Amino acid sequence: DAGVTQSPTHLIKTRGQQVTLRCSPKSGHDTVSWYQQALGQGPQFIFQYYEEEERQRGNFPDRFSGHQFPNYSSELNVNALLLGDSALYLCASSHDPTDITQETQYFGPGTRLLVL
Amino acid sequence: AQSVAQPEDQVNVAEGNPLTVKCTYSVSGNPYLFWYVQYPNRGLQFLLKYITGDNLVKGSYGFEAEFNKSQTSFHLKKPSALVSDSALYFCAVRAPFSGGYNKLIFGAGTRLAVHP
Numbered sequence: 298d299a300g301v302t303q304s305p306t307h308l309i310k311t312r313g314q315q316v317t318l319r320c321s322p323k324s325g326h327d328t329v330s331w332y333q334q335a336l337g338q339g340p341q342f343i344f345q346y347y348e349e350e351e352r353q354r355g356n357f358p359d360r361f362s363g364h365q366f367p368n369y370s371s372e373l374n375v376n377a378l379l380l381g382d383s384a385l386y387l388c389a390s391s392h393d394p395t396d397i398t399q400e401t402q403y404f405g406p407g408t409r410l411l412v413l
Numbered sequence: 414a415q416s417v418a419q420p421e422d423q424v425n426v427a428e429g430n431p432l433t434v435k436c437t438y439s440v441s442g443n444p445y446l447f448w449y450v451q452y453p454n455r456g457l458q459f460l461l462k463y464i465t466g467d468n469l470v471k472g473s474y475g476f477e478a479e480f481n482k483s484q485t486s487f488h489l490k491k492p493s494a495l496v497s498d499s500a501l502y503f504c505a506v507r508a509p510f511s512g513g514y515n516k517l518i519f520g521a522g523t524r525l526a527v528h529p
Contacts, residue, residue: 402447
């Protein structure tokens, strides 16, 4: 049973460029959340997707956008990259967010983005 | 506002000794609490969670955590540390009734170093 997968593993971009990161959830999961982990910090919630819609959003600008596909996979897009966007981007998947007793988020290995 | 504090940046322990990694939280209502571990260049791995019930929660790799409502704490423990336990540990909280969504709020992390 494959866990959460993310691609690419590493990425180097320059300021002003745009980037797309991809995530495939764990089998049986229908909810995908994205987190940003800056160096030396804990992950910070960007947004969550369920049934192809953004359900909740953290304190991130509109430059950060996402999408969820019918097969539950997801993309994170960041426009007009800034140096401060350099971080590890983590995708987490889970099942049935309305049943909290069953809910656990499982994380992928992350995509490390470096903006020069 | 919901928050998590991990008061120690680093914890050092000798192999075979018990270990404790501290976590305190601030949230309205009854919290849902999680511990994750992160190895170098890897994503987060789920260790254990407290949702309700017994205050002592047992998780993966021999770890356990004790929920203390009066002290608003959820400390991670292990009776006998292994060198392979050396990693970065994150405590996270999810507030109940947050629209039914499962946004996690993480602490800054505690680096555990187990010495032979």
